[in-house]
Amino acid sequence: MVVDMSVQMEIVCVGNELLIGKTLNTNAQWLAKRATSLGIAVKRITVVGDDVEEIANALREAIQRKPRFIITTGGLGPTFDDKTLEGIANALNRKLELNNKALQMIKEKYEVYVKAGRIGSAELTPHRVKMAKLPEGAEPLPNFVGTAPGVQIKVGNTDIIALPGVPSEMEAIFDSSVAGMLKKEAGNIMFFEANLYADNIVESTLAPLIDIAMHDNPYVYIKSHPRGEEKKPHIEIHLSTTAKDSKTAKDRLGKVMIQLSELIKEKGGKVKTFKSL
Amino acid sequence: MVVDMSVQMEIVCVGNELLIGKTLNTNAQWLAKRATSLGIAVKRITVVGDDVEEIANALREAIQRKPRFIITTGGLGPTFDDKTLEGIANALNRKLELNNKALQMIKEKYEVYVKAGRIGSAELTPHRVKMAKLPEGAEPLPNFVGTAPGVQIKVGNTDIIALPGVPSEMEAIFDSSVAGMLKKEAGNIMFFEANLYADNIVESTLAPLIDIAMHDNPYVYIKSHPRGEEKKPHIEIHLSTTAKDSKTAKDRLGKVMIQLSELIKEKGGKVKTFKSL
Numbered sequence: 296m297v298v299d300m301s302v303q304m305e306i307v308c309v310g311n312e313l314l315i316g317k318t319l320n321t322n323a324q325w326l327a328k329r330a331t332s333l334g335i336a337v338k339r340i341t342v343v344g345d346d347v348e349e350i351a352n353a354l355r356e357a358i359q360r361k362p363r364f365i366i367t368t369g370g371l372g373p374t375f376d377d378k379t380l381e382g383i384a385n386a387l388n389r390k391l392e393l394n395n396k397a398l399q400m401i402k403e404k405y406e407v408y409v410k411a412g413r414i415g416s417a418e419l420t421p422h423r424v425k426m427a428k429l430p431e432g433a434e435p436l437p438n439f440v441g442t443a444p445g446v447q448i449k450v451g452n453t454d455i456i457a458l459p460g461v462p463s464e465m466e467a468i469f470d471s472s473v474a475g476m477l478k479k480e481a482g483n484i485m486f487f488e489a490n491l492y493a494d495n496i497v498e499s500t501l502a503p504l505i506d507i508a509m510h511d512n513p514y515v516y517i518k519s520h521p522r523g524e525e526k527k528p529h530i531e532i533h534l535s536t537t538a539k540d541s542k543t544a545k546d547r548l549g550k551v552m553i554q555l556s557e558l559i560k561e562k563g564g565k566v567k568t569f570k571s572l
Numbered sequence: 573m574v575v576d577m578s579v580q581m582e583i584v585c586v587g588n589e590l591l592i593g594k595t596l597n598t599n600a601q602w603l604a605k606r607a608t609s610l611g612i613a614v615k616r617i618t619v620v621g622d623d624v625e626e627i628a629n630a631l632r633e634a635i636q637r638k639p640r641f642i643i644t645t646g647g648l649g650p651t652f653d654d655k656t657l658e659g660i661a662n663a664l665n666r667k668l669e670l671n672n673k674a675l676q677m678i679k680e681k682y683e684v685y686v687k688a689g690r691i692g693s694a695e696l697t698p699h700r701v702k703m704a705k706l707p708e709g710a711e712p713l714p715n716f717v718g719t720a721p722g723v724q725i726k727v728g729n730t731d732i733i734a735l736p737g738v739p740s741e742m743e744a745i746f747d748s749s750v751a752g753m754l755k756k757e758a759g760n761i762m763f764f765e766a767n768l769y770a771d772n773i774v775e776s777t778l779a780p781l782i783d784i785a786m787h788d789n790p791y792v793y794i795k796s797h798p799r800g801e802e803k804k805p806h807i808e809i810h811l812s813t814t815a816k817d818s819k820t821a822k823d824r825l826g827k828v829m830i831q832l833s834e835l836i837k838e839k840g841g842k843v844k845t846f847k848s849l
Binding site: 311312313314315316317318319320321323324325326327328329330331336337338339340341342343344345349353356372373374375376405408413414415420421422423426441442461486488497498499500501502503505506509516518519520521528533535563 | 588589590591592593594595596597598600601602603604605606607608613614615616617618619620621622626630633649650651652653682685690691692697698699700703718719738763765774775776777778779780782783786793795796797798805810812840
């Protein structure tokens with residue numbers, strides 16, 4: 296897919312709301328974008344429901360593919376259908392055990408809520424303690440926005456990282472505890488992209504031009520996305536490359552943009568450059 | 573997950589743009605919502621890149637789980653990285669062969685484009701013919717919006733249906749050729765849902781109340797979604813059920829809404845009903 300990114304990641308999103316189409320999976324996009332920008336190749340995204348066996352199967356399958364990271368979203372909260380940790384434990388043949396560090400994090404949260412007058416009691420009810428029952432050998436990751444901690448578990452050379460489904464919590468734990476880990480593994484590889492827009496040309500006429508440009512520029516990946524309506528064709532052309540420095544990347548992308556623009560114009564198309572990251 | 577929906581479906585979305593977070597997977601949500609509303613249980617959504625082996629693996633795995641339907645999105649177009657049909661053929665150990673019905677559909681499209689002055693020639697170039705190379709035994713599904721036909725392939729008791737990635741084309745083929753198939757299989761089972769909103773209560777306090785309501789109402793699934801910011805908790809409570817008629821469903825959902833509202837108020841929470849479908 297993308298030339299140089301060798302550190303692989305999978306994303307497993309848990310939640311019936313995703314399978315009934317109630318919720319748009321913005322978490323998967325956010326994570327995929329952030330991981331890619333950190334130099335990680337996201338190889339697969341899997342969505343399953345709030346079912347221990349379904350979660351365990353998805354995890355088992357992902358682990359067998361040996362990505363460096365598996366990030367899960369959702370299913371860490373206090374309700375009966377928050378089943379991600381049970382699913383992970385099941386996949387790993389480990390037990391869930393009370394993690395004192397996680398329990399302390401949760402306890403402190405509820406004490407803050409009591410002080411703020413949001414709840415009457417910080418009592419550690421069974422539903423609250425549930426969030427501190429982690430697979431054996433797991434480490435909690437602090438959640439500065441909500442209550443349920445994130446969870447990190449090492450299995451062979453894979454780190455499984457379980458994040459909450461609430462976007463603000465998921466993002467906060469990713470930023471504080473996960474992004475650094477990913478960056479460290481990815482090293483100094485960076486992902487660069489740019490867009491061209493072509494009008495007055497249909498995708499099947501553009502296709503052989505992309506073949507030429509990709510052949511001449513093996514380090515740039517070119518993908519066309521038809522965007523317009525049928526009567527007014529409009530194609531977004533996405534160029535991407537990975538490199539250790541932005542000059543190399545910009546030179547590569549610039550060269551392709553010039554070549555492809557010329558080819559499109561020869562076929563009667565119009566070209567607009569939009570933005571370059 | 574949902575009580576009565578026994579006809580199962582999986583969705584496999586193909587596209588690097590989804591794995592780099594460039595594109596939000598609105599296709600998966602649209603399909604999941606439509607399938608659910610037709611009485612079909614979506615069990616899994618898988619996203620893979622534009623890679624024959626990755627696509628074939630995802631298809632092979634999905635087929636082994638024996639859902640009644642597998643719908644794929646993306647990768648049917650004329651460019652080098654439109655690889656879904658090759659991936660499906662690979663998974664099924666079938667060859668790609670020129671399908672004359674598909675070729676005719678494509679030919680007619682380009683003739684229309686020529687008449688409309690959009691392209692100079694309707695010549696069936698290799699990139700255009702590529703869209704008519706389907707796995708052996710496949711049937712093309714007409715695409716009234718774009719060029720690449722959808723594709724239907726039967727494998728045992730599973731129908732694989734490949735749809736384009738452009739949302740307007742995907743939706744049009746679904747509506748004209750797929751929705752009826754799904755409805756026929758699902759029979760007269762329908763999915764119903766309603767929302768409650770609770771303020772002034774945290775999720776861990778709500779959790780045991782949901783347990784009570786679910787215990788007393790085994791045909792209703794209740795799921796809480798924290799929506800507010802930390803300082804202003806706001807929880808959306810989603811109730812769903814499946815039934816053969818709307819009266820049964822509304823009675824069930826209404827009963828739970830009353831019971832749950834009472835329980836929440838007893839704990840000092842505030843309740844708002846929002847909408848009921």
